[in-house]
Amino acid sequence: MANDSVLSLCSEPLREVEGVVPRLPRxxxxxxxxxxGAILFFNPTAHSAQVALSPTSYLATDxxxxxxxxxxxxxxxxxxxxRLERTFVSAPPDSEFALKQAVVNCFRNxxxxxxxxxxxxxxxxxxxxGGLVAVWHAGELMIQIYTDAELHSExxxxxxxxxxxxxxxxxxxxxxxxxxxxIGELRSWLLELSKHVNKNNxxxxxxxxxx
Amino acid sequence: MVTSSTITLVEDGEWLLRRAPNTSSHVxxxxxxxxxxxxxxxxxxxxDGISVYREKLLGAAGVAISKVAKxxxxxxxxxxxxxxxxxxxxxxxxxxxxxxxxxGFAHSLMQFETMPLNKKxxxxxxxxxxxxxxxxxSARAVVVPT
Numbered sequence: 001m002a003n004d005s006v007l008s009l010c011s012e013p014l015r016e017v018e019g020v021v022p023r024l025p026r027x028x029x030x031x032x033x034x035x036x037g038a039i040l041f042f043n044p045t046a047h048s049a050q051v052a053l054s055p056t057s058y059l060a061t062d063x064x065x066x067x068x069x070x071x072x073x074x075x076x077x078x079x080x081x082x083r084l085e086r087t088f089v090s091a092p093p094d095s096e097f098a099l100k101q102a103v104v105n106c107f108r109n110x111x112x113x114x115x116x117x118x119x120x121x122x123x124x125x126x127x128x129x130g131g132l133v134a135v136w137h138a139g140e141l142m143i144q145i146y147t148d149a150e151l152h153s154e155x156x157x158x159x160x161x162x163x164x165x166x167x168x169x170x171x172x173x174x175x176x177x178x179x180x181x182x183i184g185e186l187r188s189w190l191l192e193l194s195k196h197v198n199k200n201n202x203x204x205x206x207x208x209x210x211x
Numbered sequence: 212m213v214t215s216s217t218i219t220l221v222e223d224g225e226w227l228l229r230r231a232p233n234t235s236s237h238v239x240x241x242x243x244x245x246x247x248x249x250x251x252x253x254x255x256x257x258x259d260g261i262s263v264y265r266e267k268l269l270g271a272a273g274v275a276i277s278k279v280a281k282x283x284x285x286x287x288x289x290x291x292x293x294x295x296x297x298x299x300x301x302x303x304x305x306x307x308x309x310x311x312x313x314x315g316f317a318h319s320l321m322q323f324e325t326m327p328l329n330k331k332x333x334x335x336x337x338x339x340x341x342x343x344x345x346x347x348x349s350a351r352a353v354v355v356p357t
Contacts, residue, residue, distance in 0.1 A: 196243075
């Protein structure tokens with residue numbers, strides 16, 4: 001796991017840090033550990049980590065981890081989430097689709113933990129009740145991730161008459177074993193769905209040509 | 212199942228119609244065949260439930276199902292009432308809307324056994340989301356924007 005590799009790079013006790021640090025590459029913004037002289041950012045999903053000497057000066061050394069991957073889906077997620085933020089986070093709080101920034105952040109963390117370069121693209125939208133939903137439709141197979149206004153996330157898997165549900169409470173930055181188990185299950189579902197889509201519609205990306 | 216001596220239930224075997232605006236918040240596409248699919252926001256559970264129309268009554272009155280679309284840009288999706296009834300706490304009740312002279316006679320509501328539905332209850336919320344997911348997977352668009 002990427003986190004073990006990250007920890008081995010630092011000799012001082014580390015503490016978790018939150019939030020997005022400006023001027024860092026986009027794909028390194030989704031996890032962080034801070035020691036006395038450095039902040040180390042990692043992205044377990046992308047199997048990469050980098051060290052920043054301060055939160056605003058990006059002087060980094062790559063911590064090489066295996067399994068290099070494409071960031072194409074993460075580019076798509078970034079664009080889609082940025083669009084949602086621009087449109088709905090700034091909306092009047094009493095409007096139907098208004099969102100809190102914390103909901104977007106929590107939702108983003110789950111997506112970044114669950115997706116990898118093999119994942120076909122989800123469609124992201126507000127649920128009309130202060131939450132966000134990511135959905136993958138593939139015939140009789142569907143996966144949804146809901147994150148509600150209280151930062152509780154519900155993950156639904158539907159295949160024909162079978163419906164399975166997973167729950168993730170709060171943010172997924174931590175190492176709660178139950179959360180990690182749920183994310184692992186979600187990753188296996190997404191892999192199954194992505195294989196199904198690639199087999200039956202290898203040109204699925206054309207559906208996102210304007211995204 | 213929701214029961215009351217004054218309530219008329221939608222009959223078994225009927226098809227229900229649900230309108231959805233043409234926005235990415237309400238309609239997505241299938242990754243395999245590109246067909247439109249409802250998003251959860253298209254099945255928002257209001258204080259009185261989720262409004263639908265009975266295809267059987269519209270057909271019997273000779274009213275085209277395209278009338279369920281209020282705007283040319285709307286989608287209309289169809290699904291079986293059994294999809295709702297598969298979840299025992301939910302049902303579909305006939306609820307004529309007298310303010311709508313055109314299709315109000317076919318109006319119905321999908322409701323929970325105790326109304327209003329408490330969305331803060333995690334168990335109820337999970338059951339609602341499962342019911343909506345089953346509808347979303349099975350529903351197909353019968354009216355698309357013109």
